[in-house]
Amino acid sequence: MGQQVLNGIFVGSIYALFAVGYTLVFGVLDILNLAHQAVFMLSAFFALVLVEHGLSIWLALPLGIVFGGLLGIGLERIAFRPLRGRAGSNLSGLISSIAMATVFEAIAAQIFGPDISRFPQGTFPDRMISLGSASASLLQVCIVGLSVLLMAVLTFLLAKTRLGRSIRAVAENPRAARVLGIDVDKVIALSFFLSSALAGAAGVLFGLAFNSISPDVGRSVELKGLAVIILGGMGSVPGAVLAGFAIGLVEVFTVAYAGSTYRDAVSFAVLFVVLVARPRGLFGQVAVREA
Amino acid sequence: MKRALLLVAFALGFACKDQGTNAPKQEGQAPSAASSSGGAVIGAALSLTGPAASYGAQQKAGIQAALADLPVKLDIRIEDDASTKEQGITVFQKFINRDQVSAIIGPTLSNTASAADPLAQQSKVPVLAVSNTAATGITDIGNYIWRDSLMEKQVIPGAFKKAQEKLHFKTAGVLYGNDDVFTKAGYDVMQKALADLQVKVISTQTFAKPDRDYNAQLTALIGGKPDVLVVSALADNAAAIVAQARQLGWKGAILGGNGFNSPAFIKNAGAAAEGVMVGTSWNSLSQDAANQKFLAAMQKTGVNPDQFSAQAYSGVLILAEAIKQSGGKTSREDIEAGLGKVKDLDTPLGKFSFTPERDAQHEPSVQQVKDGKFQIVQ
Amino acid sequence: MNLYLAYQGLIAFVGINALLALSVYATLSCGQLSLANAGFMAIGAYTGALLTLHAPGIPFAAVLLASALLPALIALPLGLPVLRLRGVFLAIATIGFGEVVRLGFVNWDYTNGALGLVAIPQRTKPWILWLTVLAVLFVLGRLRGSRTGYALEAIREDEMAARTMGIETTAYKLAMFSFGAAIAGIAGALEAHFTFIVSPSGYSFGRVVDMLVQAIVGGTAYFVGPVIGAAFLTLLPEALREAGSRVGLSPGPFRLFLNGVILLAVILYLPDGIASLPRRLRRRVRG
Numbered sequence: 001m002g003q004q005v006l007n008g009i010f011v012g013s014i015y016a017l018f019a020v021g022y023t024l025v026f027g028v029l030d031i032l033n034l035a036h037q038a039v040f041m042l043s044a045f046f047a048l049v050l051v052e053h054g055l056s057i058w059l060a061l062p063l064g065i066v067f068g069g070l071l072g073i074g075l076e077r078i079a080f081r082p083l084r085g086r087a088g089s090n091l092s093g094l095i096s097s098i099a100m101a102t103v104f105e106a107i108a109a110q111i112f113g114p115d116i117s118r119f120p121q122g123t124f125p126d127r128m129i130s131l132g133s134a135s136a137s138l139l140q141v142c143i144v145g146l147s148v149l150l151m152a153v154l155t156f157l158l159a160k161t162r163l164g165r166s167i168r169a170v171a172e173n174p175r176a177a178r179v180l181g182i183d184v185d186k187v188i189a190l191s192f193f194l195s196s197a198l199a200g201a202a203g204v205l206f207g208l209a210f211n212s213i214s215p216d217v218g219r220s221v222e223l224k225g226l227a228v229i230i231l232g233g234m235g236s237v238p239g240a241v242l243a244g245f246a247i248g249l250v251e252v253f254t255v256a257y258a259g260s261t262y263r264d265a266v267s268f269a270v271l272f273v274v275l276v277a278r279p280r281g282l283f284g285q286v287a288v289r290e291a
Numbered sequence: 292m293k294r295a296l297l298l299v300a301f302a303l304g305f306a307c308k309d310q311g312t313n314a315p316k317q318e319g320q321a322p323s324a325a326s327s328s329g330g331a332v333i334g335a336a337l338s339l340t341g342p343a344a345s346y347g348a349q350q351k352a353g354i355q356a357a358l359a360d361l362p363v364k365l366d367i368r369i370e371d372d373a374s375t376k377e378q379g380i381t382v383f384q385k386f387i388n389r390d391q392v393s394a395i396i397g398p399t400l401s402n403t404a405s406a407a408d409p410l411a412q413q414s415k416v417p418v419l420a421v422s423n424t425a426a427t428g429i430t431d432i433g434n435y436i437w438r439d440s441l442m443e444k445q446v447i448p449g450a451f452k453k454a455q456e457k458l459h460f461k462t463a464g465v466l467y468g469n470d471d472v473f474t475k476a477g478y479d480v481m482q483k484a485l486a487d488l489q490v491k492v493i494s495t496q497t498f499a500k501p502d503r504d505y506n507a508q509l510t511a512l513i514g515g516k517p518d519v520l521v522v523s524a525l526a527d528n529a530a531a532i533v534a535q536a537r538q539l540g541w542k543g544a545i546l547g548g549n550g551f552n553s554p555a556f557i558k559n560a561g562a563a564a565e566g567v568m569v570g571t572s573w574n575s576l577s578q579d580a581a582n583q584k585f586l587a588a589m590q591k592t593g594v595n596p597d598q599f600s601a602q603a604y605s606g607v608l609i610l611a612e613a614i615k616q617s618g619g620k621t622s623r624e625d626i627e628a629g630l631g632k633v634k635d636l637d638t639p640l641g642k643f644s645f646t647p648e649r650d651a652q653h654e655p656s657v658q659q660v661k662d663g664k665f666q667i668v669q
Numbered sequence: 670m671n672l673y674l675a676y677q678g679l680i681a682f683v684g685i686n687a688l689l690a691l692s693v694y695a696t697l698s699c700g701q702l703s704l705a706n707a708g709f710m711a712i713g714a715y716t717g718a719l720l721t722l723h724a725p726g727i728p729f730a731a732v733l734l735a736s737a738l739l740p741a742l743i744a745l746p747l748g749l750p751v752l753r754l755r756g757v758f759l760a761i762a763t764i765g766f767g768e769v770v771r772l773g774f775v776n777w778d779y780t781n782g783a784l785g786l787v788a789i790p791q792r793t794k795p796w797i798l799w800l801t802v803l804a805v806l807f808v809l810g811r812l813r814g815s816r817t818g819y820a821l822e823a824i825r826e827d828e829m830a831a832r833t834m835g836i837e838t839t840a841y842k843l844a845m846f847s848f849g850a851a852i853a854g855i856a857g858a859l860e861a862h863f864t865f866i867v868s869p870s871g872y873s874f875g876r877v878v879d880m881l882v883q884a885i886v887g888g889t890a891y892f893v894g895p896v897i898g899a900a901f902l903t904l905l906p907e908a909l910r911e912a913g914s915r916v917g918l919s920p921g922p923f924r925l926f927l928n929g930v931i932l933l934a935v936i937l938y939l940p941d942g943i944a945s946l947p948r949r950l951r952r953r954v955r956g
Binding site: 003004007008010011084113115116121128135153206209210211212214216217219220251252255256259260261263264265 | 339341342344346469495496497499501502503504506507508510511514527530531534535538539540555559562607665
């Protein structure tokens with residue numbers, strides 16, 4: 001029981017970290033960035049290469065995060081900016097993000113092959129901590145801690161800084177933001193940097209936690225991520241955080257009490273029911289329905 | 292700017308390319324090199340890309356190793372079925388109608404075989420499956436479909452029996468991949484084998500192939516306090532499952548399915564793999580001359596051999612024997628007739644014969660991981 | 670003749686993929702991006718396979734009809750709530766539906782779970798397949814320039830405006846959603862009776878992405894676009910098989926890479942797809 005709660009919090013923290021960036025871009029640009037999972041995957045590989053070259057994970061992790069962010073800026077320039085202002089740009093943006101995800105996956109498959117790669121043994125000190133009847137590894141504790149820290153930093157950035165205010169202004173109304181003298185292109189690029197850096201962080205931590213990185217590693221997380229951002233409310237950062245933990249816990253308890261065959265179906269059922277019954281999710285403000 | 296960034300991604304990739312751990316697999320040159328020398332034309336449909344690519348790579352190495360010193364001449368053309376049934380069908384039709392092959396080896400996956408083998412049966416082209424383990428939808432397609440790979444039901448019951456003699460377990464927790472043909476078929480057999488041994492299954496959990504986190508399932512299984520964990524998973528998932536089970540404090544034995552039979556499993560699971568027991572159709576430590584020859588030939592290819600390369604290598608030997616049995620004639624009918632006469636052939640798998648249903652017949656063995664290596668359990 | 674026999678499978682897959690791309694086009698033609706079609710395809714495929722396996726006496730035409738009707742009927746109650754969602758939300762809801770269908774088949778023991786149904790007789794003849802493609806094209810062609818066609822176009826351009834003009838937007842959207850489901854269902858049944866096997870792994874999220882990509886690359890402004898896209902992207906891997914190995918790239922990643930680049934290029938520079946290329950070139954020559 002206690003162990004299952006820990007399992008849920010652990011996997012939930014990674015879902016949340018992944019989904020926070022996912023939802024941020026949606027809030028700002030109204031675009032579902034399906035290449036988010038590919039950034040997640042490539043960053044994990046990037047950190048893996050650094051570690052294999054002898055770097056400490058404590059250096060490889062931040063570098064992986066920055067790498068993810070830079071990928072995000074490139075992604076925005078190549079796949080999203082040229083579409084801005086076109087009619088129906090949120091659907092064509094979705095499709096160009098699929099194209100970029102495909103390209104990223106192809107690059108990873110060419111370089112690393114289809115097999116599963118893993119961080120070398122002993123990348124992270126292997127120590128167990130017991131909490132009552134349950135136990136967690138030091139790594140798991142660090143991952144939950146880091147995820148919460150990163151999400152707190154993002155929340156602070158959005159709420160208290162000038163950049164955060166600009167991002168929120170652009171999300172609210174890009175035209176008005178431009179009138180107010182905000183450099184909209186720059187703000188969007190920075191949102192992509194933040195979003196993708198978080199995807200990168202999630203990717204590296206995921207790779208460390210489960211010791212398996214492959215070119216398609218992001219795909220299952222991507223679909224779970226969709227359930228998370230819908231439940232949290234599209235565009236809402238606190239919503240994504242809460243929903244991430246919620247989906248993690250729901251999954252774990254489905255496994256414990258109903259059987260694992262229902263686990264994935266439950267996430268999609270949540271997604272479906274929320275969209276039909278309460279499309280704004282827990283905290284969303286974005287218009288979901290036509291008119 | 293945008294180009295520069297894209298380049299960063301590429302450069303990074305290519306910078307680490309020469310590390311050699313995952314060198315891209317070359318394709319297409321070696322097999323056709325032999326074509327000028329003549330001999331029977333054999334098609335090999337292997338999954339060189341897609342989800343089953345790691346098996347396809349092993350099979351390709353096995354075939355090439357077998358070609359090195361063979362009494363008869365074979366011109367084996369390797370094509371990629373991309374792990375999909377569509378590509379499998381396309382490749383089969385090209386083999387049958389364009390290349391006019393005398394026989395086909397493959398395809399790698401059972402699913403692809405169920406889709407493509409009927410075409411060969413219609414055109415009366417013998418097919419030798421070298422990795423399909425599904426119980427239905429392969430050799431029951433018709434009299435031109437043969438296989439040298441043992442089905443799960445030929446391996447697992449014996450392996451579990453031996454494991455029970457050693458470990459004396461009475462209860463088990465079962466975890467299996469329910470969205471994959473290989474692991475689901477394995478589970479069906481395991482369930483029956485456990486029932487036959489009167490082992491009580493305390494709980495059963497499932498996962499999906501793309502999953503990486505099995506903590507919830509494992510916690511639930513371990514909470515039931517079974518004597519052993521029984522796992523049916525592909526090598527990729529297997530390593531992570533075993534590692535996570537150990538991390539959750541599981542100290543007991545773990546019995547694996549066919550998917551564990553891979554060097555990649557031991558490499559990725561590390562110390563956690565110790566003690567894992569698996570039934571296998573290939574005894575890597577066999578001192579038989581055929582197996583020693585196979586190991587030596589594989590060393591030259593630079594691929595660490597496993598069950599898949601052993602079965603593919605044996606497949607080539609079996610086809611060569613079939614040609615020999617039909618007096619050196621290489622038409623489709625000759626090879627078909629010759630396959631029926633293959634009996635007690637020395638292969639790396641042991642003394643090999645076909646059952647009357649054209650399935651494989653040879654002695655499986657049980658192995659256990661000790662000191663980072665598979666060792667045969669006597 | 671041998672050359673035709675050698676490539677007949679490939680040619681059949683062009684037809685099946687064309688139907689699938691058209692099924693995505695059906696909903697796109699009124700501006701709705703639905704990604705439920707892998708799910709509808711699965712329902713059609715299993716319906717057809719079960720009928721053929723358990724009631725071999727039923728004529729193939731009736732099997733195909735059932736494989737079209739069942740998904741079309743399921744699409745109605747599904748469409749009512751989800752078609753009220755705008756753009757991306759519709760896409761997400763329908764992704765959820767597709768995955769639930771796939772997971773349903775994975776867990777359904779009657780259809781052997783992940784193992785699927787095997788030894789389905791091959792009843793899909795090339796002429797049946799291409800007749801179906803032509804029939805779908807005929808229906809879509811008749812829509813063009815008709816009252817319905819104009820209504821769909823109006824909805825695609827501006828749904829609000831269409832509604833104020835008195836167009837029954839919900840009814841039209843629902844009809845096209847259901848029509849798309851029927852096409853996907855038939856395509857599924859045709860594929861099942863061509864490849865001898867159905868199993869859940871053929872209907873994953875990746876499958877619907879393939880359909881979408883083929884429709885978009887071909888072009889969704891005109892109904893032959895998806896067929897061109899399907900033909901182009903189905904034949905490309907065969908052409909690349911040789912080329913890729915010559916430049917020393919593993920063919921799988923190379924194919925994936927090229928697919929991505931082509932899709933990106935089309936979305937950025939050729940929003941109306943390959944089908945619009947001749948018109949564009951002509952305009953350039955004249956201008």
